[in-house]
Amino acid sequence: MSYEKSTGIENRRSQRLTLHIPVRVRWTPPHEPPIAEDTVTIVVNAHGALISLAMRVKPGTRVYVKNPALALDKECRIVRVQEIPHGKSEVAVEFMQPDPKFWGPQYVPVGAKEFGS
Secondary structure, eight states: OOOHHHHHHOOOSSBOOOOOEEEEEEEETTOOOEEEEEEEEEEEEEEEEEEEEOOEEEEEEEEEEEETTTEEEEEOOOOOEEEOSSOEEEEEEEEOOGGGGOTTOOOOOTGGGTOOO
């Protein structure tokens, strides 16, 4: 039996940290005007984040996530949407390329050197 199965710990490409970082998410739905939402992250890692989002998106959708504190903007792909009754959905976004620096100095993962930090 593997370590992952025996402990329930998942193997991840990069370390996840619970950080509530303000972000702006932008998306242009088909045949509609662009929309934007200011929200916060729930969990971040070098490959993306889990964010709280009111706008309705589906897996595979491309959005832009901006970290206003650092004036950084990244194209991301929605990889998972967990709808929460009577609230915002929890949406997992994945960067097109890993970028641990996107989250600023508060994100200091183990093994960050492998991503060029």
